[in-house]
Amino acid sequence: ILISGRGSNMVALVEAARLETYPAEIVGVISNKPNAAGLEKAQALNIPTAVIDHTDYSDRETFEQDLHEKLLALEAELVCCAGFMRVLTPWFVSRWENRLINIHPSLLPKYKGLQTHQRAIDAGDKETGCSVHWVTEDLDAGAVILQESVQIAPHDTAELLAARLLPIELSLYPEALEIVASKLRSPQ
Numbered sequence: 001i002l003i004s005g006r007g008s009n010m011v012a013l014v015e016a017a018r019l020e021t022y023p024a025e026i027v028g029v030i031s032n033k034p035n036a037a038g039l040e041k042a043q044a045l046n047i048p049t050a051v052i053d054h055t056d057y058s059d060r061e062t063f064e065q066d067l068h069e070k071l072l073a074l075e076a077e078l079v080c081c082a083g084f085m086r087v088l089t090p091w092f093v094s095r096w097e098n099r100l101i102n103i104h105p106s107l108l109p110k111y112k113g114l115q116t117h118q119r120a121i122d123a124g125d126k127e128t129g130c131s132v133h134w135v136t137e138d139l140d141a142g143a144v145i146l147q148e149s150v151q152i153a154p155h156d157t158a159e160l161l162a163a164r165l166l167p168i169e170l171s172l173y174p175e176a177l178e179i180v181a182s183k184l185r186s187p188q
């Protein structure tokens, strides 16, 4: 699981994966930010953690090469981005093709990128939501695995929407990983 911050989706995935019947095991959590709050949460859950600080690298690809090496060392077969705030290059994405998923706080294909809730409010949308999707070369453009919507009330703010969506994300992501992992074949 790749994180950059709070790590609540990561915790939800770790907890789901503890169930005996769940088809995935969480082998590690990697953060690109040394101070991500999620790192301590992962450690408290006895999940191996690593920091690969993108500011130590002069370009995206050398950062991603180390990230890739670390994933191989962990024997990861599937990568879940969970609040991971780095755009991944085609180099990395092609190495993890069909093995790389993300959770995004909008009803994709609407509102790729940042400030999704504010953009939905500004557009006068009646609903927004979250999507778990495959990561492809184009940002937030891969096929949706699962998504769920919430209504936007007249006086909603981006903060209120994010808070209302969080519990939905925390059940949607484990459900999506379950679908993906149960279909995954081991690397050749």
Ligand code: GRF
Binding pocket: 003, 004, 005, 006, 007, 008, 009, 010, 038, 082, 083, 084, 103, 104, 105, 130, 169
């Ligand atoms: C989530 O809202 C997710 O949709 C977005 O970033 C947030 C991450 O939260 N990509 P957390 O780090 O899982 O608590």
